[in-house]
Amino acid sequence: MADFPRIIDDRAASRFLVPREAFTSEATFEREYAAIFDRCWLYLGHASELAEPGSFLTRKVARRPILFTRDKAGEYHALFNACPHRGALVCRERKGAARAFMCMYHGWTFGSDGHLMSLPGSSGYPDGFKTDPQKQMVHVPRMERFGDFFFISFAADGEDLATYLAEAGDYLRLVSEHSASGMQIVGGTQEYAIRGNWKLLAENSFDGYHAACNHSTYLEYLKNANGALGATPLSGIAHDLGNGHAMVEYTAPWGRPIAHWVPLWGEEGKAEIAAIHAALEARVGSERAERIAHRNRNMVIFPNLVMNDIMAVTVRTFYPTAPGYMEINAWALAPREESEWLRKYRLYNFTEFLGPGGFATPDDVEAIEKCQQGYASGGDGLVNDISKGMNREDGALFDDEEQMRCFWREWDRRLAAVEA
The missing domain is CATH 3.90.380.10 (Naphthalene 1,2-dioxygenase Alpha Subunit; Chain A, domain 1)
Known part of the structure; x- marks a missing residue:
């Protein structure tokens, strides 16, 4: 038997019951994150919130801090708001306009698309360090747009957004x-x-x-x-x-x-x-x-x-x-x-x-x-x-x-x- 509370969906008897354990169980709560919030398409924001190139906003989505940006070319990006160096929040503002984002901890600076632009004391690092993929801000695995509504998914695979939205x-x-x-x-x-x-x-x-x-x-x-x-x-x-x-x-x-x-x-x-x-x-x-x-x-x-x-x-x-x-x-x-x-x-x-x-x-x-x-x-x-x-x-x-x-x-x- 499943170790999470199952619904009772008895259409013949017109009986639909939901165990109250589904609302109180810590184990069910963590399973929901694995099965739902880590897999589904989740709403991020509306295009009007980033009306101009260079604008940005920060938002928490399913326990994760996200930096939603529009670069100077007008392209949109959804980045995990965490510095690849030591993990501090890169952007601490709610919203605004910026050509770059500097981590307050050690001064690493990133472009609106998350690429590492500069870092203090660069002579202490080997050649090619600044272009190492692991030293760039990480993009959310998937972001798609439906009209002016932007959604993200933390799953690298799965159906596209239009299929997911259905009717x-x-x-x-x-x-x-x-x-x-x-x-x-x-x-x-x-x-x-x-x-x-x-x-x-x-x-x-x-x-x-x-x-x-x-x-x-x-x-x-x-x-x-x-x-x-x-x-x-x-x-x-x-x-x-x-x-x-x-x-x-x-x-x-x-x-x-x-x-x-x-x-x-x-x-x-x-x-x-x-x-x-x-x-x-x-x-x-x-x-x-x-x-x-x-x-x-x-x-x-x-x-x-x-x-x-x-x-x-x-x-x-x-x-x-x-x-x-x-x-x-x-x-x-x-x-x-x-x-x-x-x-x-x-x-x-x-x-x-x-x-x-x-x-x-x-x-x-x-x-x-x-x-x-x-x-x-x-x-x-x-x-x-x-x-x-x-x-x-x-x-x-x-x-x-x-x-x-x-x-x-x-x-x-x-x-x-x-x-x-």
Whole structure:
């Protein structure tokens, strides 16, 4: 038998169970890094974050410090942010512009592509030392670009990024099509931590079942804010996008800067939204424009990339540092050409609902942490039930749990492959 907790996926009996040990076991946590985070494609950043040649940013991805650069020729590089000499961080800044990076420990200096440019006391080293491949900064084994989204993999082999993304790739394109001139990351980064297992946030990110109860305060707030809600009902379906990726797509009564008007925006706003919608139709066709403007999407790209295309567009990643602890980063994505008042509304929504101090995220954090605390009650064989909608013949609804089952099947498959 496998020495990690296996899901119970009994389709005939409409029974889907996940052992709670999967959220608490240290051995399972380490196996997840070997089977998932060391093998899957992981989100690194957006092209707009390195808008000019010479720009850079640093980021931690799956416990590893990464230096993401754009060299003077405009080429992008993903480097392990560690000096080949003694291992110190080469770049200690969060982001900026630089033609070279000098390690603070001994002064070794590297170009944006990681090559060793100079080192103090070079006469003490043999000929050819500076060009030795082992003396250069190490590139992440694989980096690929899908539109303006960059992903990396720590595995030297495996499927290409487009194959890995499967049908999720079309929804990344859909987000990009919000803009005629390109999308951009706006402002800074939301950073926070949750005392809970990372898979709980994966579940929560596209769980339509919890909204009415867990986010009741936000829904009441919108009802009492004059004109903040339109007449569109809340309804939708779940999509299996392949390879563990899944999504809920639904209509909702709140406004969307692209391009769903609500009375709060007034007649002037209505005219601008109508113009945006007309331009969208001309560019992508009426059917796709309708989906972009009037449908919301909460998507999880396995294992840990969330795209919330709702009242604002949020890009979110989360990485575990222990079975019961994770670190989260989130960014707002918006059209470059967006007007000042729409941008203001978008960012207000981003912080009001999705931010760590907004209406939704504190609710979600509390629920996740209470789940993790509940697992400490112990008891052999305790399981979570994720079977809602499993017996629905005409397809899962947005408040069913098929999207979570997609995630868990891929999780189980990958851990079983490592076990084998």
